[in-house]
Amino acid sequence: MARFFAVTIFVIAILSAIPIVRHTWWMAPDISTHGGPIDEQMVDTMWEAGISFLASQILLAWFIWRFSGDRPGEKTKNFPGGAKTVVWAAFLLVGTEVLALGVFGVKAWANVYFTPPAANAMPVQVQAGQFAFYFRYPGPDGTFGALHPEMISESNENFFGLDTANDADAKDDIVTAEMAIPVNREIHLLMHSKDVGHSFFVPELRVQQDFVPGLDLSVHFTATKIGRYEIVCTQLCGLGHYNMKAYLSVMSQQDYDGWLKKQAALQ
Amino acid sequence: MKTWYKRTCAILSALVVSAVLVAVVGEQVKAAGEGSITGTVKLNGTAPHMKGIDMSKDPYCVAQHKDSPAKLENVVVGSGGGIQNVVLYLSEGLPANAASAVPSQEPTFDQKGCLYAPHVMAVDVDQKFKVSTSDQTTHNIHPLPATGSGNIGWNKSQPPGAPPIETTWKNPEIAIPVKCNIHPWMHGWHVVVKGPYAITDENGNFTIKNVPAGSYTVTAWQEEYGTQTAKVTVAGGQAAKADFTFKAK
Numbered sequence: 001m002a003r004f005f006a007v008t009i010f011v012i013a014i015l016s017a018i019p020i021v022r023h024t025w026w027m028a029p030d031i032s033t034h035g036g037p038i039d040e041q042m043v044d045t046m047w048e049a050g051i052s053f054l055a056s057q058i059l060l061a062w063f064i065w066r067f068s069g070d071r072p073g074e075k076t077k078n079f080p081g082g083a084k085t086v087v088w089a090a091f092l093l094v095g096t097e098v099l100a101l102g103v104f105g106v107k108a109w110a111n112v113y114f115t116p117p118a119a120n121a122m123p124v125q126v127q128a129g130q131f132a133f134y135f136r137y138p139g140p141d142g143t144f145g146a147l148h149p150e151m152i153s154e155s156n157e158n159f160f161g162l163d164t165a166n167d168a169d170a171k172d173d174i175v176t177a178e179m180a181i182p183v184n185r186e187i188h189l190l191m192h193s194k195d196v197g198h199s200f201f202v203p204e205l206r207v208q209q210d211f212v213p214g215l216d217l218s219v220h221f222t223a224t225k226i227g228r229y230e231i232v233c234t235q236l237c238g239l240g241h242y243n244m245k246a247y248l249s250v251m252s253q254q255d256y257d258g259w260l261k262k263q264a265a266l267q
Numbered sequence: 268m269k270t271w272y273k274r275t276c277a278i279l280s281a282l283v284v285s286a287v288l289v290a291v292v293g294e295q296v297k298a299a300g301e302g303s304i305t306g307t308v309k310l311n312g313t314a315p316h317m318k319g320i321d322m323s324k325d326p327y328c329v330a331q332h333k334d335s336p337a338k339l340e341n342v343v344v345g346s347g348g349g350i351q352n353v354v355l356y357l358s359e360g361l362p363a364n365a366a367s368a369v370p371s372q373e374p375t376f377d378q379k380g381c382l383y384a385p386h387v388m389a390v391d392v393d394q395k396f397k398v399s400t401s402d403q404t405t406h407n408i409h410p411l412p413a414t415g416s417g418n419i420g421w422n423k424s425q426p427p428g429a430p431p432i433e434t435t436w437k438n439p440e441i442a443i444p445v446k447c448n449i450h451p452w453m454h455g456w457h458v459v460v461k462g463p464y465a466i467t468d469e470n471g472n473f474t475i476k477n478v479p480a481g482s483y484t485v486t487a488w489q490e491e492y493g494t495q496t497a498k499v500t501v502a503g504g505q506a507a508k509a510d511f512t513f514k515a516k
Contacts, residue, residue: 132324132451154446155454157318157339177321239424240407240448246324266319 002068006061013057020046028204031225031250035206037108044104048097117220121188124179127160128211129194131240133231134159137174137260145170152194174264179231180249182256186222199235202248210235223250302501304475304509308353308467308487312515314344315491320452327404328381328450337452340386342491349471350513352387353489354442356460357475358496360483366461369393373433376445376455378406378425383445383455387490389464390457392439398423399431407448408432410457416440418459422448441488456490480504487511 019025030039079086125136125144138144145167152161162170181187191200193211200219201208204227209219233244251259320337322328343351369391377384379401390396400406405426412418417438425432436443436459447453458464465473475485480503487495492513501507 129451131449154451155339155341155444157320157452159451178323238448239422243325243405243449266321 002064006064006068009057009064010061013054013061017050017054020050029225030206031204031223031227031229032206033222033224034112037104037111038206041101041104041108045101048101052093052097112219112221117188117218118186121186121220122181123188123190124181125160125190125192126179126200127192127194128198128200128233128237128244129159130196130238131233131244132177133179133200133233133244133246135176135179135246136160137176137263139172139174139264141169141172143169145173149194172264174260174267176263178247178249180251180256180259181223182253183223183226183250185253186220188220189218191217191219196237197235198233198237198244201232201234202229204229205248208234223248226250226252301476302478302480302504303506304355304465304478304483304485304499304501305506306355306473306509306511308350308355308471308473308489308511308513309348310342310344310350310515311348311512314515315342317341317343322381322450322452325381325404325450327402331380331402337380337382340382342489343386343469345470347470349467349469350489351467351469351471352385353467353471353473353487353511354387354389354458354460354464355467355473355475355485355487355509356389356458356464357462357478357483358486360481361462362479362481365463365479368462373397375399375431376457378402378408378447378453381406381447381450381453383453385455385466387442387456387458387466389466390436390459391464392437392459392461393435395433395435397431397433398425400425400427400429403427405449406453408445409448410443410445412436412440412443416443418443441494442490458488474506478507485509487513489513491516 027039027042030036123138123144127134127136136144145162145164146169148161148163150161151158151163157175158164160173160175162173162175164170164173189200189207191209191211192215193213196213198211199208200211204225205221205223207219207221209217211217227250229248229250231246231248233241235241237244249259317339320339322332322337340352345351373395374388374390375397376388377399381402381404388396398408405424407422407424409422410418410420412420418436418440423432436457438459439461440457440459442456442458445455445457463475463477465475467473478501480501482498482500485497485499487497495511495513497509497511499507499509
């Protein structure tokens with residue numbers, strides 16, 4: 001019975017490892033310039049966790065196979081060096097793994113958050129509100145108009161609370177329900193929440209950032225592949241959270257200019 | 268039979284017959300006395316530009332408007348300058364029984380093409396109405412009555428194929444904004460009044476039916492321009508006229 005159990009453990013361990021090794025349900029291909037270290041971090045974690053997992057399961061299975069059943073008179077052997085050595089070994093093993101992953105992780109994170117956006121990064125603003133994302137482009141004057149929350153009126157499509165009648169900077173702002181960006185151009189995404197906590201997540205872009213009510217946050221990234229991607233909210237924000245999404249279109253510079261012109265005409 | 272007895276019977280019979288006659292004829296006179304108020308609501312000036320709606324958050328909604336792009340419906344003006352979706356009701360002068368009468372019709376507030384149809388619905392206090400969905404995408408309708416109005420707000424999800432919601436409003440309120448929690452551009456109104464009411468058609472024309480004879484203040488309500496009033500006297504069974512003009516901003 002015990003031997004059957006040992007075999008089962010071994011088989012489960014191998015079967016669990018196979019889809020991970022074969023990348024059966026792997027991440028979407030990376031379309032960003034900063035995603036390399038992040039993906040490397042993921043792979044390294046999988047290696048280290050995977051080796052530890054397999055080693056521990058195989059050891060467990062072997063011990064069950066070898067030492068189960070009554071062996072009257074057999075003496076119990078101790079781990080060489082006793083309990084202290086076991087504890088030290090555990091600390092060393094786990095500690096090195098944590099350190100290694102931590103070093104890689106910190107580097108990947110700092111690469112995204114501790115580098116400022118390029119001076120010529122294109123600013124786009126996104127506002128998250130229950131339960132949609134709306135985007136704003138600064139228009140030909142390159143300046144965003146001031147936001148007046150008391151002027152927000154969804155029934156008039158004034159999602160950001162712009163005073164287009166009196167504010168010259170706001171008059172040429174372009175507000176859209178869909179985000180489009182030119183390929184290979186760095187984007188500086190300015191983020192704020194209209195109400196509660198939300199999150200901006202584009203898996204292919206390797207960008208995920210929470211909106212914190214009251215804070216003006218930002219991320220910067222460059223998309224390298226033309227296509228249409230989903231922006232999903234990944235911070236529970238209420239009963240419509242499951243449906244809260246928008247679309248990100250990465251286009252050629254020419255297509256993007258045409259799109260922006262069309263959107264400006266609809267304001 | 269004694270003479271006085273015969274005479275009393277005759278008088279009594281005559282009295283009974285007269286009473287019945289008066290009652291019957293009186294009823295008919297009352298019914299014939301239900302008049303109406305007709306008129307037109309027009310906009311003085313240029314109609315404001317109604318922006319298009321970007322529904323890209325929900326590809327189903329986008330598909331429904333492939334051939335006819337959706338636009339805001341805050342001010343809908345016909346070719347002759349008539350304003351659609353203006354609600355007319357009797358704000359003063361209604362006798363108590365007419366004010367508390369509840370029509371048996373059940374208007375429907377539908378969700379179609381990710382827009383509310385009609386954009387404005389008028390009902391009486393305690394008049395049953397239905398909220399239905401004709402869309403293959405989930406909606407979550409959320410009326411927002413004002414605090415203190417006595418009406419309690421609610422929100423309900425209606426996935427594709429969901430049965431209509433049947434409900435009423437308990438207190439008059441001009442007007443309850445209605446939104447969808449899932450589609451932020453969806454916006455409509457429930458106008459809760461007492462007594463007879465009407466909504467203007469695409470030419471701005473309206474007819475308030477079943478108006479008892481009397482003198483009234485008729486109020487016209489438009490979501491952007493607010494209210495206007497007119498004093499109207501309705502003679503028994505006749506149609507009175509009341510026109511309104513709102514000034515463009």
